[in-house]
Amino acid sequence: MGKFFKGLAASGAWACFDEFNRIQLEVLSVVAQQVLCIIQAKHRRAEEFEFEGVVLRLVPTANNVSNRKALRPKPDVTSR
Secondary structure (H helix, E strand, O other), X not given: OHHHXXXXXXXXXXOOEOOHHHOOHHHHHHHHHHHHHHHHHHHOOOOEEEEOOEEXXXXXXXXXXXXXXXXXXXXXXXXX
16 A cells, blocks of 8 residues: 555545445554555645655645545435
8 A cells, every 4th residue: 555655645646445444454554644644744735755764755636535435425226
């Protein structure tokens, strides 16, 4: 996941994640720390920041976590 987040931060891309409830707690904890690092750099309006021991350029349009359900709810298939 670290390489993925590095790419998002350096390119300014967005990512939408789903099914976070299926991730093991230990993995989710690491992902949360990685996301927090990028969010804190964005709040500081940093041009560069350290991520996993590497200094990265931060493109401010980068947004890394979104819940797909919040963007577009799934239709209720039981109501048909």
